[in-house]
Amino acid sequence: MAEIKRMGSLCSLDENGYIINQSNHNKINNKFQEVIRLINESCISALPKEIHSIYIRGSVPRGLDIEGVSDVDVIIVTYSNPEELDLDWVEGTEKFIDQKFSFINGVELGFSPLSEVEESQYCSMIPFILKTYGICVYGDNLISxxxxxxxxxxxxNEHLIHLTSLIDKAKHDLIGNEDIEDIKDCCSWIMRIVVRAGGALVIVQEQSYTRDLFPAYELFSKHYPEKEQEMRTALWYAINPLSSPEEILKFLDHFGNWIEKETEKWLDVYNPTRAMHLPL
Structure with missing residues (x-):
């Protein structure tokens, strides 16, 4: 069982207040080079004419990986819309690479069309992640x-506009689910979203950002001390996921319902028209 540790940090800002990308090829532990090579080869083999570029993000390119704990998060930029591509090979590839390297805790291959990544007028999550957390490991580097x-x-807004629909999706996936691993994956996934949403609620006041869970929990608790214990529970469930759908649903019906209402209040102020993306 993992303990809650004071891990992670707020993003550094430059003199103009822009987020600085802390990822660097030189920070990647050498043992990940073989993992990256296999990821690149697998993607290019499966989609030889579709791969524009491949990026990794998260703890690995920041040199903050923990053996047996950190996963490898990958964003593959494709020329076509991924919804139009045959991606049946992805799950098997993720499992194969995960099982081949004991020092990683999973591989996640995410896909995004080039047209979405090139968005420059509105804030959009994938371009943001690449710019502030990613490094290019194959192809034409778009980051600059x-x-x-x-x-x-x-x-x-990128964290908050979809919160209610994501919580609803988690509830739908949990009801009647008897697959323990799937239940735990869903629990970890939605609790990470909840914790990061808590941090997003106070971005404007703090003028700070992080995707790391502990500092997001701390920022939230600073402004919502009366909800600190419940957010700490969400953090705990994110790193120690439950196997009981009933317990997860109970938490989402209580604290999840509260943070949904708080999000609606935030949207009423900053995004009353409920636009999917706000201008940069």
Whole structure:
């Protein structure tokens, strides 16, 4: 059982208030080079004419990976819309690479069309992640061409505009589910979303941003001390996921319902029209 540790940090900002990308090829532990090579080869073999570029994000390119705990998060930029591509091979590839390397805790291959990544007028999560957390490991590097981002309401909106629908999806996936691993995966996934949403609620006041769970929990608790214990529970469930759908649903019906209402209040102020993306 994992303990809650004071891990992670707020994003550093430059003199103009823009988020600085802390990822660097030189920070990647050498043992991940073989993992990255296999990821690249697998993607290119499966989609030889579709791969524009491949990126990794998260703890690995920041040199903050923990053996047996950290996963490898990958974003593959494709020329076509991924919804139009045959991606049946992805799950098997993720499992194969995960099982081949004992020091990683999973591989996640995410896909995004080039047209979405090239968005420069509005705040959008995938370009933001690449610009502020990613490094290119194959293809034409788009990062320098992407706009700079500040910790502001446009960024917060990316975490909050879909919160209710994501919680609803988690509830739908949990009801009647008897697959223990699937239940735990769903629990970890939705609790991470909840914790990061808590941090997003106070981005404007704090002028700070993080995707790391502990500092997001701390930022939230600073402004909502009466909800600190419940957010700490969400953090605990994110790293120690439950196997009981009933317990997860109970938490989402209580604290999840509260943070949904708080999000609606935030949206009433900063995004009353409920636009999917706000201007940069």
């Amino acid at each position: 061409k992407l706009p700079d981002y500040k910790p502001n309401s446009s960024l917060a």
